Amino acid sequence: MMPHIARKRFGQHFLVDRQVIADIVDLVAVQRSDLVVEIGPGLGALTDPLLRRLDHLQVVELDRDIVIRLQQQYSPARMTVHAGDALAFDFGRLAAEAGGSLRIVGNLPYNISTPLLFHLAAFGDCVRDMHFMLQKEVVERMVAAPGSRDFGRLSVMLQYRFVMERLLDVPPDAFAPPPKVHSAVVRLIPRPAGELSANDEAQFAALVSLAFAQRRKMLRNSLRSLIDDLRLAELGVSPTCRAEELSVEDYVRLANCLT
Numbered sequence: 066m067m068p069h070i071a072r073k074r075f076g077q078h079f080l081v082d083r084q085v086i087a088d089i090v091d092l093v094a095v096q097r098s099d100l101v102v103e104i105g106p107g108l109g110a111l112t113d114p115l116l117r118r119l120d121h122l123q124v125v126e127l128d129r130d131i132v133i134r135l136q137q138q139y140s141p142a143r144m145t146v147h148a149g150d151a152l153a154f155d156f157g158r159l160a161a162e163a164g165g166s167l168r169i170v171g172n173l174p175y176n177i178s179t180p181l182l183f184h185l186a187a188f189g190d191c192v193r194d195m196h197f198m199l200q201k202e203v204v205e206r207m208v209a210a211p212g213s214r215d216f217g218r219l220s221v222m223l224q225y226r227f228v229m230e231r232l233l234d235v236p237p238d239a240f241a242p243p244p245k246v247h248s249a250v251v252r253l254i255p256r257p258a259g260e261l262s263a264n265d266e267a268q269f270a271a272l273v274s275l276a277f278a279q280r281r282k283m284l285r286n287s288l289r290s291l292i293d294d295l296r297l298a299e300l301g302v303s304p305t306c307r308a309e310e311l312s313v314e315d316y317v318r319l320a321n322c323l324t
């Protein structure tokens with residue numbers, strides 16, 4: 066097969082460290098019949114060891130050259146290749162067609178990680194778990210606790226849907242070519258239905274965006290157009306708080322008083 070030249074525009078940094086690869090596959094701990102979807106299999110660093118433990122694997126890959134390689138390398142009986150953009154992929158439909166909940170895995174292209182996480186968050190109810198390699202700073206923001214500098218819109222919106230855990234730090238030299246940033250592996254498990262529940266999720270998202278748009282401002286100012294001081298205080302939120310001091314539960318409570 067022709068050697069593949071890594072493409073920057075597709076965020077291609079291929080995992081080459083055998084120990085890191087083995088550690089990730091162990092952390093995912095697949096069972097033979099699991100419904101696993103790998104986003105961005107690339108040259109197969111995770112794909113091969115995953116397939117050894119699985120009857121079948123679904124992959125979503127954007128790079129046409131890699132799609133062709135995958136189709137040559139694996140039989141359709143073992144692998145279903147979805148050629149296209151994971152950002153536009155309907156994971157809900159795949160889960161419905163396959164009749165199960167998805168386990169999604171990927172060493173993700175870092176240039177699209179935030180929009181991809183938001184896209185995936187919409188499919189929480191048909192997902193069993195997700196394991197992703199991401200830029201370390203993004204993982205820190207995902208799992209940040211209220212009060213920390215990293216706590217922001219990404220933290221609130223993802224913690225609303227998932228329980229998340231940072232599992233493993235990975236240095237640049239585990240990849241070829243090495244990225245400029247450090248990486249980390251994170252696990253996301255959807256919260257049970259109703260555990261945190263906004264009456265109107267669009268409104269919840271809008272409130273969180275508004276609060277963090279000016280994260281240094283007091284909430285009485287940044288949320289002025291939605292809630293007054295009195296109402297904030299009634300809901301147990303000090304009007305002089307800043308966005309990063311509220312918990313996810315606080316945001317849900319505030320959003321639910323708007324409807």
Ligand code: SAH
Nearest residue numbers: 075078079080105107110127150151172174
């Ligand atoms: N999993 C491999 C490759 C990681 S590099 C490894 O660990 O070595 C990221 C991969 O995601 C590449 O294969 C790249 O082509 C693919 N990719 C980039 N953007 C994508 C998108 N929008 N949708 C699906 N795959 C994408």
